[in-house]
Amino acid sequence: MPLRMDATGSSSKIHAGGKRDNSGAVAFDFVIVGATGDLTMRKLLPAFYECFRRGQIEKSTKIIGVARSGLSVEDYRARAHEALKGFVATASYDDATIQDFLGLVEYVSLDMSDKDADWTGLRGQLSTEKDRPRVFYVATAPKLYVPTADAIAHNKLITESSRIVLEKPIGTDQATAAEINDGVGQHFTEEQIFRIDHYLGKQTVQNILALRFANPILERVWNTDSIAHVQITAAETVGVGKRGPYYDSAGALRDMVQNHLLQVLSLVAMEPPTAFSAMDLRDEKLKILRALKPMSDHDIATDTVRAQYGEGHVNGKLIPGYLDDLGAPTSTTETYLAIRAEIRTARWAGVPFYIRTGKQMARKETTVVIQFRPQPWAIFTDNPEPSQLVLRIQPNEGVSLSLASKDPASEQYRLREAVLDVDYVKAFNTRYPDSYEDLLMAAVRGDQVLFIRRDEVEASWRWIEPILHGWEKNVRPLEIYPAGTQGPASSDELLARDGFVWKENT
Incomplete structure (x- = not known):
């Protein structure tokens, strides 16, 4: 057995x-x-x-x-x-x-x-x-x-x-996070405090570690020599619904990036831990959070996008905008954002990480896209598209790798894309548990591997807070995008400036 x-x-x-x-x-x-x-x-x-x-x-x-x-x-x-x-x-x-x-x-x-x-x-x-x-x-x-x-x-x-x-959320900024951590920490030790992020309970997020550290063929190319950029997307096709009052006080940056997506980023970017233990794993994640390049007002103006969904049509049906859902005349809360982040380590020098999340988008998906660099020299008449590794966190959980292959339908030596695809549910013939199942039982056992340490929370806020302040000063104006779309055009421009496109545009 x-x-x-x-x-x-x-x-x-x-x-x-x-x-x-x-x-x-x-x-x-x-x-x-x-x-x-x-x-x-x-x-x-x-x-x-x-x-x-x-x-x-x-x-x-x-x-x-x-x-x-x-x-x-x-x-x-x-x-x-x-x-x-x-x-x-x-x-x-x-x-x-x-x-x-x-x-x-x-x-x-x-x-x-x-x-x-x-x-x-x-x-x-x-x-x-x-x-x-x-x-x-x-x-x-x-x-x-x-x-x-x-x-x-x-x-x-x-x-x-x-x-x-x-x-989550543990606070709304560095100060309030510290107040919560200090207050709870007066009675419970750090080993007794379990800060939950349900993304870490997702099997597909945990599988990032397996893909990287159990497959040397991938880990050896997991660096700036082979990877051009990384995309992390969490898109929803629904609006704020009954969460309107809470969401309006938080916004997408606090609600999704400070916790979920920075945790995903840290798993993608971290160095191999010494052992699969709570201390070693969280030490390596913390190093990545601390290595994120701080965002100046200039960076915020050029490397971030913030927007709010307005009215739009989906399958011929009119979808109300955020203000209608909220029942308020005005709001500057973002329901969509895109950020170009940089990690200041030797492994990731020159590799931009694009983080994107939004509500009322065209499709529901949470993915990590690893875009590999193109062939440095051309020996074929039609240059192949660079390979992409796509980690599908939800839905349709799985992983795919695009490769160049000879086109068997062509009389000449031409290339076409071939995709190696693994659907986890079909491959393993088992039910994928909800993220809370593993997290609840881990808390019962006292295992903190899948939970967030205090210094991780505070490092995340340290990076997020300048962006919040910059947006409050309108360094990057709020845009409006129609419900049912992939967000504002400026999001595409964020990647185009570096010569890249979002996955759905490839």
Whole structure:
């Protein structure tokens, strides 16, 4: 029976058909703060159900929802049941297993940011076993992170086996990030703090490490000698929806780049870690974040694009603009951005990294494109296009490599592009788990490989903050792009200046 390293770095046995062995089940207490929210119902509970279904969770486990709503346990389980019906895949849904799982779910009505409230109900749900993992998952507004940690400590609920999980964003700038880190750090050690970024739970993001460091043929060309530029794109076909008020205070730079896309960039660009451990991996990511060239006002004016979607047509249907979705007369919040970044290391000297994200785009995709350099000399009459390695993070998870090949339909020696393509789902014949499944169980086990360290958060903000300030000063004016398009034309010009084009234009 083969062994495979799971996302937490633990080996597990894999049976035929891709099913995991059930021998690694653990028992734990998991407190979800903000348990009636969308994240809990849409992601956390379905993820826990999948882990339970695979035999990773013992039946003595307690998943304790905590919120201010005055619900009974039965009421909350009914809500959870409806959420599981809506968000668990049909192939995974089993009535008997659902009922067993719901038996693990408890509920306590409590404002966990209020240290003087009555905590008797929660205290009574928690095990007194010394070594039993106890996880506090804070799925609330970031302004409540420190009061919640204070209240947990005040009520003496922190054990040696406790951890606290914090959702992004960690602050809105360097100062607020430091306040959160300092405040939570008064009660929890750095080893107990798990800053979650669900992109790191995606199998396709983790596979960047496997592609690079388990395949010497790629790692040996993973540098400025062979690579011309790198594109990182996260495009959505939806608008802000119900997130309008939050999004208007954040924007695409805070919402997507400071966390998700800079993490992807650091995995693409990092040096090989000494070992696959949390410390070594995060040390190397931090070096890349610190090596990002700081953005001056001149750089911001020339190397960034910021825009907001306006009205547009998709399949003949009129799509409202951002201001209509927001219900506001004006806003300078960007829903689209493109940035030309540089990494000041020997490996990446002269290689631009183009970061792009947007809402109401023409197509939904999250990809990393490695554009290789062209053949330095021509021996064929028709020069081949340079090879591209495309990592499809979502959807259609997989990897493709374009190569030049002789055209068999041509009588002359002409070239045409051939693409080697691997669809991960088909290749491995297994269900791809949701990112939260691996992340939740990693937090339970205390494995921080897939989580972000304090200095990473602060290094990211250090690079992002000058761009925010430059945009506030209108160094780069806000543009408008029609919904359903690939963004403003100035985004194409950002690459054209270097002689490149976005992948969809090749």
